[in-house]
Amino acid sequence: MDAIAGIGIDLIKMDRIDRAWQRHPERFPEKILGQDELKVFRARAARDRLRGVRYLATRFAAKEAFSKAIGLGMHAPMWWTRMQTLNAPGGRPRVVLSSPLAEWYENRFGAAHVSITDELEYGAAYVVVESQGAR
Template sequence: MIYGIGTDICDVRRIRESLARHGDRFAERVLAAGELATWRARSARWPERGVRFLATRFSAKEAFSKAIGLGMTMPMTWRACEVVNLASGQPSIVLHGALKDWCEARGLRVHLSVTDESDYAASFCVVEKD
C-alpha cells in the first residue's frame, strides 16, 4: 500500500551559490557523514561533480520528506536521512536515529529515483506501508 509520494526538483545553480556563500557549512548541514566524505572526495577531483552530488542529495531528501508527510520537521532532519547507492548503482535511503525509529514503527519502505542534468537535479520517492 502506498503511504506517500514525493518529488523535488533542485536548481544546481542555487546549490552552487549556497556553497559559495556558506562554504562547507552548507554541505555539513545537509549531508550525513558518509555522504559528506563522498562529497569531499568528488569535490576535490572535480568541483562541479561535487555540486551535482550535493544537489541530488538535497533533492532526494526533500522528496522523501514530502513522501512521509513531515516536510523538514522532527524527526525528519537532513542528516538523519542518508542517500546511498547500492552495489547495482540504484539509489536508496538509509535512516538514522529517531527518524529510523519513526519509519520502522509505521512499517515504511522507501523507493527512490534521482537524476541530474547541467542545471537541475530531480528526485522521485515512493514510500510504501507494509
C-alpha cells in the same frame, strides 16, 4: 510493492545549490549531508567542483522528496542529516535513515524507494514510500 503510503518529488536548480555552497563552503554540506554522504561528496568535489555541486543538489532533492513522502516536511524527527541517499554496490540509490528518524519511520512505513537524476541546470528526486504492511 503492495500499497503506497506516500510519494514525494523535488526539483532543484544547480546554481541555487552552487551559490549556497560558495557562501558556506564547509557549513552548507555539513548541514545537508549525513556522514557517509559527506565522504562521497568530498571525494567527488575534490576531483571536480561540478561533480560536487551535482551530488549536493541530488541529495538535497532526495531529502526534500523523502520528507514530502512521509508527510513531515523538514520537521522533527525529519532532519537533513538523518536521511541519506547512498548507492548500493550496483549503483542503485537507497535510503538510509539514522536515529531518531529511523525508529519513527519503522513504526509507520515499509520500504522507501528513491530515484535521483541530474542535468546541467537541474537535479531531481522521486521517492515512493510503501505502507507498513508492504514489507
